[in-house]
Amino acid sequence: MANLFSFLTGSKKAARPLPADFHSHLIPGIDDGVPTAEEAFRVIDRLLERGYTKLITTPHIMTDYFGNTSSSVTEAYQAFLPVLREAGYDLSFDIAAEYYLDENLYQQALRKEKFLTFGDRYLLFETNPISEPMMLKEFIFQLTTQGYKPIIAHPERYQFMTPEKAQDLRDRGVLLQLNMLSLIGYYGPPIQKLAVKLIDSGMVDALGSDCHHIDHAKLLEKVQATSAYSRAVELPLLNYRL
Template sequence: MVDLHSHILPEIDDGSKSMEETLKMGRIAASQGFNKIIATPHYIEGEYTITKDKLLETIKRVNACFQKENIKLEVLPGAEVYLSPSLPAKLKAGEISTLNNSPYILIEFPMRDIPVYTEDILYEVRLLGYKPVIAHPERYSKVMEDPNYLKSLIEQGNYVQINSMSITGGLGERVKKTAQILLKHKMVHFIGTDAHSPRARSPKIQGAIEQMKKWTDENYLEKILKNGYNLISGEEIIVLEPLIYQNRNAFLAKFRSIFNIKKRKNIWTSSNRA
């Protein structure tokens, strides 16, 4: 399997703190069935801005250590890029790493409030020939409130990566519920661990796979897992038509609201007649 999202590189961002931690993460990942990991250190202007040269140098060092320790895992280059108005210019300048040097670029949104310029920036990125992959949208407040917002982004030509830990409930029940909705409505194309350490946020996926089998059909699950290989090998990504999410609770709330308005109106009419 391919882990599409990982902070496994040592002393680069808020992920692994040392080579020792990286080796522990590598052993866990290999035991979970991964044989490829795309290292996606944060690229956030003013906070984390690793150069491509440093990225490749660190990956080379990590792969050499994995070989020495007989950890059957290969690390590939990438980045988790924080959405900003300057993103298209940074891509033009060649400052940002894509996923294994492919046209696919992993993009993270702000958690609480997705900016109004988001769709314009994603459009500019696509015009440059890149293919945006939205990182863990199940964690974003706007998507939790309205999963169909993500459906709209997919229909515009963007892709979606979900976190394994979101599926197992490690990031909270609301995130887990949103992950379930996205999977049931075919709004997921890739899965990644978003691992940051060998402890709580470790590179585990087997629990998530078992949970996904309960939520969706195995054929769809196989497509999601296969897309990781397709991405690194340059093959076509499998995309199913996303389904519209019908919020039953919202419908019931609206129905109750209409019913209560009519009820109050009838009471008011009756009292006036009296």
């Protein structure tokens, strides 16, 4: 009846919000995310409007770019947090990282170095966008045997990704986190198509905003209006359990 009523009145069912987001670049000036605290506030305002109450922001840690390390990222967060509170924001706001898988990161995993994680030892990582890294499976093995719970960022955006490879990653203990903007074709039609396929195969474990700037944040409303988003939020996403 509600659906018939909505159809007759033309009113749209409100998009189900997600409580937590754990992929964004909101520590000012330390990666290719927001350059200033003011822009971080603008993005956070939008995320609050979209229904989020908990943010775990994830600056890039890449050997060859930005110069970030687990400790420098934590220090930058500790410097920003009082600024955020001073501006009147009382939302839950934590820090983790988006690690880029390269030889250096792999060696750190082999040496059992401590990584920045969130929740129950969740670790967000990304890979080379074009070809599958040779050490990907061994890296995952290292992480899982050390008690980490790896999450691969935006699997739909890697050129080497297929539904079969996505399933294999999940079988190895990796959670799949889609970028929300993929659902509106922001990164192109093939990426949108794979994203929808992963949702409809029930292989999506989390959604991430991956907000780098205000333009990303502005598009989230459009994402929430898509049918693919409505189907994704019916899955048992990690976004509900943090």
